[in-house]
Amino acid sequence: MSGDGGAEEVLDGLSRHARKLVAELAGPVRRVRLRSGETVLEVEWHHPVPPAPAPRAEADPVTAPRVEPVPVADRPAVRSPVVGTFYRSPEPGAAPFVVVGDVVRPGQVVGIVEAMKLMNEVAAGQAGRVVEVLVEDGKPVEYDQPLIALEPLTGRDA
Incomplete structure (x- = not known):
């Protein structure tokens, strides 16, 4: 057997794990990265972006309040490092x-996936200061999905 046989077996095992993981997850998967020793399997899909829904005409613009939240993309956020299930605490009930x-502070643990x-x-x-928790406890998350929205610290906060 050549030296590549062991790496092929590891890669085959990672491929089986990736297929199983993708089959078990709800929703589209953007990226899967698995590592075993020096062998890494990374698969990325490019899903087409669905068209945005057409804007609806307001029946009575006077009574409809206009709320303009700060888009998540425009504020700093802590993002998911992997696809999985997000937990806000280290164990149930904690x-x-x-x-x-x-x-x-940088490096501070804010959740678990x-x-x-x-x-x-x-x-x-x-x-930063936590301004919003964007994902409910126990919910599935995608790779790089914003989990916690932050407000940058000002001089008085630092």
């Missing part, structure tokens, strides 16, 4: 890692 109003029975810590990449 206090969440962070709540709205908390100040987080479970993927293939592995618990992956989600850490803040920058300092």
Whole structure:
């Protein structure tokens, strides 16, 4: 047997795990990355973007309140490092890692994403104040999905 036979077996195993993981997940998968030792399998799909719904005409623009939330893309956020299930606390019944109003520092754990029975810590990449938790506890998340919206710290917060 050549030296590549072991790597092929590992790659075949990773491929089986990837197929099983994708089959078990709800919703479209954008990226899967699995590693075993030095062998890495990464698969990325490019899904077509559905067209935006046509704007509806307001029946009575005077009574309809105009709310313009800050788009998630325009504010800093802590994002999911993997596809999996998001948990706000280290175990059921425990206090969440962070709540709205908390100040987080770079590297601070703000949640967990479970993927293939592995618990992956989600850490803040920058300092900020938590302004919104964007995903409910126990809900599936996609790779790079915003989980926690942050407001950058000002001089008085730092």
